Amino acid sequence: MTLLAVNDVSKRFGGVNALAGVSFGVDEGDVLGIIGPNGAGKTTLLNCISGLYRPDGGDIRWEAASISGMAPYRIARLGIGRTFQIVRPFPSMTVRENTATGALFGRPHGRLQPAAALAEADEVLGLVGLGEKRDYPVLRLTVPDRKRLEVARALAMRPRLLLLDEVMAGLNDVEVEQALQMIRRVRDRGVTIVLIEHVMKVIVGICNRALVLNFGRTLVEGPPSEVLKDKRVIEAYLGRRYAQDQQPPPRSHPEGAGT
Numbered sequence: 001m002t003l004l005a006v007n008d009v010s011k012r013f014g015g016v017n018a019l020a021g022v023s024f025g026v027d028e029g030d031v032l033g034i035i036g037p038n039g040a041g042k043t044t045l046l047n048c049i050s051g052l053y054r055p056d057g058g059d060i061r062w063e064a065a066s067i068s069g070m071a072p073y074r075i076a077r078l079g080i081g082r083t084f085q086i087v088r089p090f091p092s093m094t095v096r097e098n099t100a101t102g103a104l105f106g107r108p109h110g111r112l113q114p115a116a117a118l119a120e121a122d123e124v125l126g127l128v129g130l131g132e133k134r135d136y137p138v139l140r141l142t143v144p145d146r147k148r149l150e151v152a153r154a155l156a157m158r159p160r161l162l163l164l165d166e167v168m169a170g171l172n173d174v175e176v177e178q179a180l181q182m183i184r185r186v187r188d189r190g191v192t193i194v195l196i197e198h199v200m201k202v203i204v205g206i207c208n209r210a211l212v213l214n215f216g217r218t219l220v221e222g223p224p225s226e227v228l229k230d231k232r233v234i235e236a237y238l239g240r241r242y243a244q245d246q247q248p249p250p251r252s253h254p255e256g257a258g259t
C-alpha cells in the first residue's frame with residue numbers, strides 16, 4: 001500500500017531550484033534511502049514532506065490525501081515523524097524529559113498525560129540504546145548519543161513513517177553498526193522509513209530502495225545494489241564519495257555542517 005506519494009514537487013529559493021520536479025512513492029514497510037551530493041535538495045525534500053516548507057509546485061499525498069502546505073504539527077499528528085540534520089535538544093532537560101516532549105505533543109489522538117509520556121519515553125529510549133542514560137542532562141551526551149536522542153524524540157510520537165536526516169554523520173564504524181541495528185529494530189516494529197544518508201554501507205545494509213537526487217531532480221531510483229552500480233550515479237556522486245569513505249570520519253563532526 002502506498003503511504004506517501006510525492007508528485008512533481010518543486011521548491012525554489014531565489015534563483016536556486018532546490019527541487020525541480022521530484023516524484024516517488026513510499027510503500028508501507030519500505031526503507032527508502034535518499035542519497036546525492038551536497039546541495040542536491042535532500043533536506044529540502046524532507047522539509048516539504050514534514051511541512052516546514054510549502055512546495056512551490058506539485059503535490060504530496062499521505063494515504064491519498066494531500067498534505068502539501070499543511071502545518072508541521074498537523075503532519076506530525078498524521079503519523080509522519082522526523083529528525084533534523086542539525087540536532088537541537090532542549091539543553092536544560094534530561095534525556096528522558098526531552099524524549100517525553102515528543103510523546104506529549106506529537107500524538108495523533110490527543111495528548112498523553114505526563115506519566116504516560118515518560119513511560120513512552122522509557123520504552124523508545126530502550127529501543128535506541130539510551131535506557132541507561134535516561135537521566136543524563138542532554139549536554140552530557142556524545143554526538144552519537146545525541147543522534148539516538150533525535151530518533152527517540154521522533155519515535156515517541158509513534159510515527160508510521162519516520163524521516164531520518166543523516167543520523168549517521170560523524171559516527172565511526174562501530175557507531176554506524178550500532179545505529180544500523182537501531183534502525184533495523186525500528187523497522188521491525190513496523191515503521192516505514194525514509195532516510196538521507198551519505199554512508200553507502202547504510203544504504204546497502206538496510207534500504208530496499210534507493211533514490212539519487214542531483215540538482216533537485218531524481219537521477220536514478222531502484223534497488224540499492226543496482227543504483228550504486230549505475231554509471232550516472234558514480235559520475236555525479238559516488239566517485240568522489242567512495243574515495244572519501246576510505247578516510248576515517250572526523251571525530252568532531254561540526255554540528256550544523258551542511259545545510
Ligand SMILES: Nc1ncnc2c1ncn2[C@@H]1O[C@H](COP(=O)(O)OP(=O)(O)OP(=O)(O)O)[C@@H](O)[C@H]1O
Nearest residue numbers: 013016018037038039040041042043044045258259
Ligand atoms: N532555507 C533556505 N534558503 C535558501 N536556500 C536554501 C534553503 N534551504 C536550502 N537551500 C538551498 O537549496 C539547495 C538544496 O539544499 P539542501 O539543504 O536541500 O541540500 P542537501 O541535499 O540536504 O545537502 P547536504 O548533503 O549538504 O545536507 C542548496 O543550494 C541550498 O543552499
Ligand SMILES: [Mg+2]
Nearest residue numbers: 042043085259
Ligand atoms: Mg541536507
